[in-house]
Amino acid sequence: MTTNKAHFPLKEQFQLPKDTIYLDGNSLGPLQKLVNKDLSDVINTEWGEHLITAWNIDAWMEQPLRVGNLIGKIIGAPEGSVMMGDTLSIKVYQALSAALQMRPTRKIILSDSGNFPTDLYIAQGLIAHLNNGYELKIVEPEEIESAISKNVAAVMITQVDYRTGRLHDMKSITQKAHEMGSVMIWDLAHSAGAVELDLEAINCEFAVGCTYKFLNGGPGSPAFIYVRPDLTEQIAPALSGWMGHEAPFAFDQSYRPALSIERMRVGTPPVVQLSILESALQIWHNIDMKELRTASIALSELFIEQVEKRCPQLILASPKNPEHRGSQVSFKFKNGYAVVQALIANGLIGDFRAPNIIRFGITPLYISEADIHKAVDIIVNIMENNLWEDPKFNKANRVT
């Protein structure tokens, strides 16, 4: 990792649309050129020619772990501790159901209002489903550490707030959780590929994350789950599918979980999506996360400084201190939705999160200082001339 360090940006490896500045890699990372060639092999040679034999010939069966190991390097997890598959919501369910098993006498799942809603929803569904006195307690992000008590079975929070980019202190919160005997689950959706992570040092029990944001795995790219190696064999998976069986092709009638992270597999893996992700992850072999983070902070600071100076209508919603911020910068503006639509129409893609947050992902892999300056020029033009007031930018809020 240190011999062939990458120098940012690595824009030439990406297939970015012309005349567009893409500050939304925190939502959906862009396409890399490498993907097309590799994908053609997967479709035409592996599926098209090898057909069913590709499970062996092309090692499709090992792919979820192989890709998990690539993710492991990016998040500081040891070999064999990260498994790919399904979606982040499903991975949250796996982690949370396992955590509750580990603390059978405790009834509280603790989270914060900065968590992404699906994590909260999954906890709510799990609780209703178990129907056994569990409670989801949601506190403000700044209260999370003090709210951890000996009644808490699991602390489940997202490190980087999806709206503001506020960054939780993983070390300190995990330490408090462990002092109180709680299981710690980190959601790294906005962290993996964005900030330095060292799960081994943090010592949390579980981590989950998605791969279509800063890891550029493409739309619908599968999620990951990390299980601390000493715990793997203790977990009785709630989602006990055949791919997590110790011997899937023995076709036994009784479930017997694999004696490794393989037990976190559920059904047949999404081979095509995993292949795209595997190609997309190649770029990380030469990336030093510390340098990437330094570059991200430099770009973010420049962006904030320029926007604050030139667009005083936009109020910074992200922490001012870069050490307390992930790799995104958000601003508040009452008509944020219309502003984002106007920006997109003028060549700057960011996104909107209800009720009033304009988000910009800062991704040094393909964003340069020059891009930041251009982005600011576009924002200034929209805001100074009130271009967002055009009725065409005020349609009902939908997806972005």
Added chain:
Amino acid sequence: MTTNKAHFPLKEQFQLPKDTIYLDGNSLGPLQKLVNKDLSDVINTEWGEHLITAWNIDAWMEQPLRVGNLIGKIIGAPEGSVMMGDTLSIKVYQALSAALQMRPTRKIILSDSGNFPTDLYIAQGLIAHLNNGYELKIVEPEEIESAISKNVAAVMITQVDYRTGRLHDMKSITQKAHEMGSVMIWDLAHSAGAVELDLEAINCEFAVGCTYKFLNGGPGSPAFIYVRPDLTEQIAPALSGWMGHEAPFAFDQSYRPALSIERMRVGTPPVVQLSILESALQIWHNIDMKELRTASIALSELFIEQVEKRCPQLILASPKNPEHRGSQVSFKFKNGYAVVQALIANGLIGDFRAPNIIRFGITPLYISEADIHKAVDIIVNIMENNLWEDPKFNKANRVT
């Protein structure tokens, strides 16, 4: 559907490997030529150019339901009753957890030994997880109907046996389940695209299935779940992810299930896999399932007749009566694994299922009478000359 009927086979629409007869479409269906062009659009235009805006511009958000409606036509389910996503194992979990909610005083899940193991494993994991006195009762396939009693919460079986192709009588079993007040869940993994189905007439509560077999969606293609329309709004989803929320982009802290089949969605959909599947499903617009089934039976009967006549060592493991058989033909042979390896090496792809089953999928979309004759010639050559005894064909059993 009746004006432009397809005439089988439609081989020119498939990109099949040369010099290979593929009788394994019951495991992984082959690639269609259409897929490559459509996939290039999804990757390069939708993801590459439109990036995050593709969720709106290219209607990615509606894709799981749009594709579900295409599946619905093939399985006789009404518009808006089928949802795509995840894997078959996850869909079994959704159906089974909902069924148990619907019959809170009953504790038995009934299945049979012909069910695919992952369905049984998922039931076992769910039972252990709920830890509330549930029991999975597994009987022989021929005993299933008589085993349905007023203690059974849910009957969960696969219509077509993955090893033998034995076909359950959906109508009669569902009727018995309903007489006993049990919820009926059908796994259509080996049925969808293989046999005529009319879920609306059958009136079962749930059905699930996969799309990479007879529906040719490619490796890792997502699964489907059917919920009988009158029940949709009664189900509190155990897997309550944000995509199943009534308003996912309101980012509320409380889960509130969508008032439609959308509540069966969990996380972010696998856009690329769904797009491949959507392309692969286009061929079904002009297919009459009755004619397809007739063609399947004709090919199967020919195949059985020829193999029984020319290879008496192979013992038919499938029902003799075509009305009791799905779209596959299986034979028993002690050294079945080695035989399958020898067949593959000689241009005929079938597959092996432990302990002694050689399976052949009969798929009239791309298999002709001439292919059946060629396939039989290859089998005869392997069996008459004991070519399977070559040590290279006897490696340890793995994936196929």
